[in-house]
Amino acid sequence: MSHRDLPFGVAVLFVLSTIGLPASAKDILIRNVTVYDGTGRAAQVNVDVLIKDGKIEQVSAERLKVGRAQLDDGTGKFLTPGLIDSHIHLPGGQSGSVVNAAERKMTMDKTIGTRALHGYLYSGVTSVYDSGNNTDYIFAMRDDERRGKITSPRIFAGGGTVSVPGGYGAGASAIKVASFEQAKPELDARFALKPDMLKLILDRQGMFANKAVPTFTQEQFKRVVDYARANGVRTTVHIAAEWDAETAINAGVDALAHPVVRSVANDAFIQLAAEKKTPISTTQAVFNNIARVADDPGFFDEPLFAAVMEPEERDLGKGAERQRYVSSGMAPMFKLMVPYATDNIGRLHKAGAVLALGTDRAFGPAVHQELELLVKAGISPFDCIRIATLNNAIYIGRQGDLGSIEPGKWADLLLLDADPALDVKNFRSISAVYKSGVRVDLAKLDLPINRKK
Ligand SMILES: [Zn+2]
Structure with missing residues (x-):
């Protein structure tokens, strides 16, 4: 289901009322990123990843059209499943x-x-x-x-x-x-x-x-x-x-x-x-x-x-x-x-x-x-x-929905600033976390690090 064609206010109401479904307000294009897809396949370098309705739509070596999607620049970054x-x-x-x-x-x-x-x-x-x-x-x-x-x-x-x-x-x-x-x-x-x-x-x-x-x-x-x-x-x-x-x-x-x-x-x-x-x-x-x-x-x-x-x-x-x-x-x-x-x-x-x-x-x-x-x-x-x-x-038992960056799976993703295949410590260099294609606002989480500010 797409919310893109609705006026903004209606889209917000729709999202809030869609109980049980993720609030996938926007499609997202993560551009020019190195992907480790989680299956054991080698790195896919400088690819585009399109997220639609909360799911992985496409992983492409060609540049994809942005259209109405939100553009997240992945240059120099690494994308893994969450x-x-x-x-x-x-x-x-x-x-x-x-x-x-x-x-x-x-x-x-x-x-x-x-x-x-x-x-x-x-x-x-x-x-x-x-x-x-x-x-x-x-x-x-x-x-x-x-x-x-x-x-x-x-x-x-x-x-x-x-x-x-x-x-x-x-x-x-x-x-x-x-x-x-x-x-x-x-x-x-x-x-x-x-x-x-x-x-x-x-x-x-x-x-x-x-x-x-x-x-x-x-x-x-x-x-x-x-x-x-x-x-x-x-x-x-x-x-x-x-x-x-x-x-x-x-x-x-x-x-x-x-x-x-x-x-x-x-x-x-x-x-x-x-x-x-x-x-x-x-x-x-x-x-x-x-x-x-x-x-x-x-x-x-x-x-x-x-x-x-x-x-x-x-x-x-x-x-x-x-x-x-x-x-x-x-x-x-x-x-x-x-x-x-x-x-x-x-x-x-x-x-x-x-x-x-x-x-x-x-x-x-x-x-x-x-x-x-x-x-x-x-x-x-x-x-x-x-x-x-x-x-x-x-x-x-949820490998049909989760766990890898492949078309049709939920877009639960981790964008990293450093290469996790070089050192697992790089899994701590978190640039963004997505659940169902929605970027989690890490600064709004109820955690000691955010309360200090
Ligand atoms: Zn236990």
């Missing part, structure tokens, strides 16, 4: 212990959530998948995003996780499966909310080196995965150990919410993951942050963190949360495990597995940490572009 994080937990839906899920309380703080979402946009992230949250809260936020009520990256969400009674992650928002029959009504109620993807928990050790905890039997797990698929819902799974990851892949889960982190994975597992092409969310940032925060919480003061995170939030990260990570034993344990995860990520990539950038954090700058950690695992900056874009669209 970054996607396939593993976040949006803040504002739960409060209490970061360590013990059972101690968390459900909240509905949309201000905290909206500010975090603004932080993702400011960091160049145009889509997130929330991998477990207060169900009512995250679907309310997703609704606000889809209705255009908030400025936000696209929100994909599953609601609370699916675990077993007493299992890891079996907090207040979780569906606790004692038996399939007992859980079926709750699963049906969840499917009625149209989750983009459901997250299950398969972990018999819990995350924190505690005593063994109950988890799904193989049969139960497969039954829930099959039932979700029968209802048109994708599944992802929290795993940490190789045997659980293997069980999940063999049960037909659609994605893994973490790589194997408890040990160096066997070659047979790397092979299996590569053959099945099950997308794996990389989540190096969470392991690394928890390990690193014990000795070096200084990253919370880096410019990008200071720009988007509230001072009290950063103080919490450096203070109480850090204390809990240390006293719970998580920090020393993650210090041991980080090298395993890094090694596994590098080998998965070399073997041809589908890695998808995820952070398991609640703040946008973590995406840039994740990119740097992927390079540390031996992955080239060029390959990181696809891992942070199209592979994540595949993870969420």
Whole structure:
């Protein structure tokens, strides 16, 4: 649908009333830009990109006619798809212990959530998948995003996780499966909310080196995965150990919410993951942050963190949360495990597995940490572009709409001042962020950097 032929006032009213559709007021021509399209195709140099009705219309080596489009000069700049994080937990839906899920309380703080979402946009992230949250809260936020009520990256969400009674992650928002029959009504109620993807928990050790905890039997797990698929819902799974990851892949889960982190994975597992092409969310940032925060919480003061995170939030990260990570034993344990995860990520990539950038954090700058950690695992900056874009669209099952700069896809884009294929740090040199072809006004986001002015 085009608004170009309407008088200005009518066009504005039309845009405001078009609930559910993006406010694509203008067509945009990005002229003379270097494109990394996200598919793994080599750079397309000095091309024109035309955006029409919020979607990519054309990528052309010939100069295109401007017509009524807004002209954005891309000379000397680089265009990539907007970054996607396939593993976040949006803040504002739960409060209490970061360590013990059972101690968390459900909240509905949309201000905290909206500010975090603004932080993702400011960091160049145009889509997130929330991998477990207060169900009512995250679907309310997703609704606000889809209705255009908030400025936000696209929100994909599953609601609370699916675990077993007493299992890891079996907090207040979780569906606790004692038996399939007992859980079926709750699963049906969840499917009625149209989750983009459901997250299950398969972990018999819990995350924190505690005593063994109950988890799904193989049969139960497969039954829930099959039932979700029968209802048109994708599944992802929290795993940490190789045997659980293997069980999940063999049960037909659609994605893994973490790589194997408890040990160096066997070659047979790397092979299996590569053959099945099950997308794996990389989540190096969470392991690394928890390990690193014990000795070096200084990253919370880096410019990008200071720009988007509230001072009290950063103080919490450096203070109480850090204390809990240390006293719970998580920090020393993650210090041991980080090298395993890094090694596994590098080998998965070399073997041809589908890695998808995820952070398991609640703040946008973590995406840039994740990119740097992927390079540390031996992955080239060029390959990181696809891992942070199209592979994540595949993870969420939305590769038909998102994740690459190809005709017909939503124009969720990142315009950069420096070449991200030379150095992933250049993903921080953000010149513009577009969602559905609308340039996000970064100076108007509700963030500390804008409040200072
Ligand atoms: Zn998580």
